[in-house]
Amino acid sequence: MSADRHLLIVEDDETFARTLRRSFERRGYLVESASSFDGLQDLLAGGLAPTHAVLDLKLSGSVSGLACVQAVRAAAPSARIVVLTGFASIATAVEAIKLGADHYLAKPSNTDDIEAAFARTEGDAGASVEARQSSIKTVEWEHIHQTLVDTDFNVSETARRLGMHRRTLARKLEKRQLK
Template identity: 45%
Template sequence: MNKLLIIEDDQALSSTLARRLTKQGFECVQCHDASNGLLMARQFMPSHILLDMKIADHNGLTLIKPLRQYLPKVKMVLLTGYASIATAVEAIRLGADNYLAKPVDTQTLLNALAAEVEPEVQAEFTDQPLSPKRLEWEHIQQVLANNNGNVSETARVLGMHRRTLQRKLLKKPVADNRCA
């Protein structure tokens, strides 16, 4: 039986995912914060991990390396409500096997968990440039990742007030509407 550890601070979503995936043959365990996630990984020894990118005040990206070091063969999928190309690339670079934007349907989730081949970060590229707002969002996410999720340092690097950056980070990513 496949063992799945769900590290997600939204308890309702975590329970929903566990119910859906238990029906698909997974033995599921849930935890709702970063430190318990690492502890549960050691105790439960999962074959698969669903990891939220934003776990309360922690950045899920920082958990990828320690989880991967302890469980090198685990199939790890990062879930996020704040999808961007920069964080997708960073997640894969750090060792996640896949990256999915919330909400995610059961079949997409099962495909990501079952994937044997290392997935590529998929993005639709066209000749049209990204909109200025989307470019700003991507840039902020990249600088934030480069600063290990440190909002204050990221604000300094970007030359903006910390509160302004926090407000921008709380917003959903700007739709990928390309300029004409």
């Protein structure tokens, strides 16, 4: 295991975290993991300075993975940070990058995808800029998700800002998981 490949995983899905851990350890990474923002803070307070980090966007509890991005970037300014999420949105991608993430990947992503993201240090100027077709449902979902980000994932406050009943919002969130 190499000190120049010290990976931090913050993921609340124990099975997925264990799978990532084993896979990265086989690739020569020294791996530390936490399942919450509090666990991350404990590791960082103990002097952990990772060279790489994989952070889940939606963690159990009230703190999102965006706070984890900020904490890791503050503790390890040169770390390569990849944010993983089961629900990718423009709003959270922009926020993650603004807070210091290097890349943002939608789940399901495997070790190869994550390692490739670690290796990419430049943007791709050749990426397609064609307008994508968005359905009304997609636009609605992106607006809901942006409001969730703005309220730090507070469902009651999000429902109030959107002018909808909390239960209606809860049903919409159940249909499209944020994880």
